[in-house]
Amino acid sequence: MKRMTKGKFAPVLLVAALALAACGSDGGSSSTEAPGTEAPGTEAPVTEAPVTEAPVIDCAPEEGPLKAAWVYVGPANDGGWSQAHDEGRQLVQEHFGDAVETTFKESVPEGPDVAQAVEDLIADGNTVIFGTSFGFQDAFVEVAAANPNVCFEFATGYMKSDNMAQFYGAAEDTDYLAGMAAGAASKTGKLGYLASFPIPEVVRGVNAWTMGVRATNPEATVKVVWLNTWFDPAAERKAAEALIAEGVDVLGQKGVDSPATGDAAQAAEGVAWAGYNTDQSVNYPTVWLTSTVYNWDVYEIPRLQQVLDGTWTSGDYYGNLADGFVTLAPYGDLVSEETRALIDAKKAELAAAPGSQFTGPINDNAGNEVLAAGVSHTFGELMSMAYLVEGVEGEIPAG
């Protein structure tokens, strides 16, 4: 499956081991609640002290630059999720110059390796650690408890402590906008969507994207495929090709981190692609529509400033279009002027009222009413979403 530091050389090892064999054999307590239930204020209070009463943690060094580290689940140049995080790290480095020293660990498999990698970072003097994969959460909670003077910042999780904060943002808003571009680009009205794991974050993306699709292409359907992986370019490409073979002419993705779907689209005739996590408009000009882009630095720079100022406290952050934490990648040539105008109008609307696309009437894809006309989801409901909207072909596996 995923090739990690160890796994990465597995094929090589296999060949070598086979060579050897050919030589003959002689010779001898977790809560499942969503992160916070406070409303995701439009003017996300990044630079202000969070409302929680967490104590101030002093994780600034006695002397020398502040050392901050990022831990990635995939390669730092995966062309998706981890790369977006690393671009954020580089912007942080640029912003602070000599005052902050950043580093990262890439391709860290979820499990015992996480604690090993983080303990090494702490031994190297890093006092702020950013975790960037949901599956790192348990390990981070454990290491955070053992290192009360180190500040932990965790993306996409829900467990907090005095020295472990949570941060993420309203990708469902930009996913909706990307869906609008996708819907407008589809001639067949059949779209495909590659999703990683059936967790609320991804389910939200599937739904928002589909609703966006149907805003510009009311009869369209979106076929969703669950891949059960964060990063597996080969599997992603195979799934994309299978969808194309079924007559899908626009592809989208969430949670799977590589641009392999774009490769599959490029290899086919007349297929367009809405990516995820990073701007790939330059690398895939002929198929590119647009994509959600995370600007992690929007959160990370003020947070590190708080560490330097000695005012860092734990908290929850949920960024959005208004504060620039999420944005839309540049449009590809396939997106018409007319569609761009439509999307830009909706963008302004969502920036003013994040999550407002989830306002009734909304039915799930089994025909049950989820939201009555005029009713919106609460933030907590958004964070624990476990249904698929009308227009999605597929289901949440044993949800």
Add this chain to the structure above:
Amino acid sequence: MRSPVRLERRLEQPKWLNWVVPLASLVAALILGALVLWITGKNPFDVYQRIFERGFAGKRAFSGALEMATPLAFTGLCAAVAFRMGLVNIGGEGQFYMGAVGASYVGISLGGSPTGITIVLMCLGGMVFGSVYAAIVGVLRARFNTNEIITSLMMNYLAAIFLNYLIFNSKSFWRDPDSPQFPKGKTLNARADWNTYSIFGIDLPIAFLIAILAGSAVWVLYKRTRFGFEVGVLADSPKAARYAGIRTTSTIVIVMALSGALAGLGGAADVGNFRGLLDAKGIQMAGYGYTGIVVAALARRNPLVTVVVAIFIGGLTKAGYALQGPDFPSGLVGTLQGLILFSAVAGEILIKYRIRTTPRRSEVVA
């Protein structure tokens, strides 16, 4: 025209070669690695010092190496046992998954039983699942002469799909019902039972002790019993084995089952000693089964050496995390690790063959 340099099979393999060649291979790997590092603008001495410090030296580093080594010791033994007989079982990965499934089934069912019993039964659960899964490959090979490389590899993918099914695609016994939105395995109460002892400040997981025990048991089995002797004869000369009345088919199945049991034991250790639940996603990312093949190859299929090599690879893995960063891509770490392996494989050839240089003139005469 014949090449002036050729390989000639050694009629006799001097004992000292078994020690000198692996060590020389390691030195060769370090020199090659130093060259690569130097070309990429790194100071090889600094890098090697850091590998040593973060992977092996000191209590923290060695504790980490042992933790990283434990699953590899089991999957290494799994490969070593099969390779010894010339059976290329590369299904350790899937057998490890199945062992984790079996052990977590037992662990969840037991709830709060007395410590010792929990560990023993979980180990048994893991071994049974792993061995049955591997025995399927063995039966196919023994009865239908199916290529076990292909079947064992394919069964890794099957096991992965089964794992995903249990945790992500069904409301199975293994899945935590209290976490409907974030699919994960049920947490075992038994986690606390799998001790990690602190000896002179070094954390020694009980699972590693079990690995040492398992390695010793395999060593005794292969070196000191009639069965082990028969496996050796079968591997070296199947024909002679048949004349001697050794039952080939059943031996193949037994060896495969044993091999799978060892991987399954690793799965039990993973669940009991480290993760505390069936972590469908995490154990697939780790790829212990494949790395175990390397461990066995480096250990030259010796079960005791396998456990030692697992510590070596475990330490390298841990050191790998310490090395990588913005100016040290993880690919370079993989290159260094790969060099060590290739040198070891190349060294293997030198144990079996000697290099002969044939003067051209003699050819003319002939």
